[in-house]
Each structure stands twice: as C-alpha cells, then as structure tokens.
C-alpha cells in the first residue's frame with residue numbers, strides 16, 4: 001500500500017490555525033501519512049500587518065513555512081484546511097487560494113481528493129460551522145470527498161462537539177479556551193484513513 005500524501009493548508013493571523021495545522025500534521029504522521037504543512041499566500045497590505053504586533057510576530061515566526069501552490073494540491077491525496085472564521089466565512093486569503101485552483105479543476109485534478117476542514121473564532125457561536133460549510137461548498141464543486149469527523153470518537157465531545165470539523169474558541173488574549181488537540185489529531189487520522197481507502201481500495 002502506498003502512503004497517503006496529505007497537505008495541511010492553513011491561514012492564520014494570530015497563530016491559532018497554525019497550531020491546529022501542526023497538530024493535524026502530528027496526527028496524520030502517526031497515521032502513517034507523508035505530510036506537508038503549507039500556508040496560503042497573504043493578501044493583506046504590509047502596512048496593515050505592521051500595525052498589529054501579534055500579526056507581525058506571527059508572520060515573522062512562520063516565514064519559513066512554505067506557501068501552498070496548486071501543485072501541492074495535485075501532489076496530495078488528501079487536504080485538511082484550517083482557517084479563521086471571518087464574518088462567518090473562511091478568510092479571504094483561503095478563498096483566493098481556492099479560487100486559483102480553477103486550472104486544476106478544469107483538468108479534473110481536484111476530483112476525489114479527500115478533504116476536511118477546521119476553524120477558530122472569537123465567540124463560541126461566532127460562525128464556526130458556517131465557515132467550515134463555506135469551504136465544503138467549494139469542495140462539492142471540486143468533486144472532492146468530504147470527510148467530516150462526525151461523532152466518530154469520544155474526543156469530539158470533549159472538544160466542543162463539532163461534527164463538521166474541529167473548531168476552537170479564542171479569547172481576547174488570542175489563547176484557545178478549549179483543549180482541541182486530541183480532536184484535531186483524530187480528525188487528521190480519520191482523513192488519512194478515508195484517503196487510504198480511496199487511494200488503495202482497489203488494490
């Protein structure tokens with residue numbers, strides 16, 4: 001059986017979704033996948049980043065994380081997305097990245113990618129599910145196979161119980177107020193498992 005190739009594609013301003021992406025990487029590696037953690041390209045003007053010390057520090061801390069490209073999606077059997085909730089939908093940086101996959105889509109190369117999504121928001125009911133669904137809507141157009149966690153493991157109940165994908169609430173100080181590490185790792189393992197079925201199921 002050949003190894004599942006997983007791309008964890010994230011956007012983060014303050015580090016939350018970056019941390020979710022790293023936990024997903026750990027979970028997927030434990031499940032035997034080959035993993036790339038990739039950030040989507042920034043769209044905000046440098047002047048906005050400079051005015052926000054937390055944002056500026058995060059950009060600096062993650063400067064060595066490679067930027068995601070459509071080639072990475074072609075490489076991947078599975079993709080886990082992680083994006084902050086922004087006015088109830090995915091961050092524009094993530095949407096722009098998805099919008100640049102039109103060429104891959106036209107060649108039929110987005111079909112049967114196994115996908116799953118995670119998010120964070122400042123309020124416990126601030127639009128997390130809507131954000132994940134905004135990603136899953138685009139995934140239907142890709143012809144991707146959406147692998148939500150559902151309630152496939154008890155850890156989900158201990159992490160806010162979101163069956164659409166792991167989500168976490170961040171306080172005013174930018175720190176996560178729930179412990180979702182185990183839920184993220186479970187979601188990553190499940191994504192790899194489903195991708196394994198799709199990739200090797202006919203062998």
Ligand SMILES: Cc1cc2nc3c(=O)[nH]c(=O)nc-3n(C[C@H](O)[C@H](O)[C@H](O)COP(=O)(O)O)c2cc1C
Pocket residue numbers: 011012013014015016017018083084085086087088089119120121122123124125126127170
């Ligand atoms: C422009 C903007 C819009 C946001 N919209 C929402 C929102 O609709 N609901 C919410 O609870 N939090 C909202 N937030 C807070 C972000 O979701 C929160 O800062 C983010 O999840 C932190 O993730 P990060 O550390 O990876 O950047 C918003 C933040 C910004 C900057």
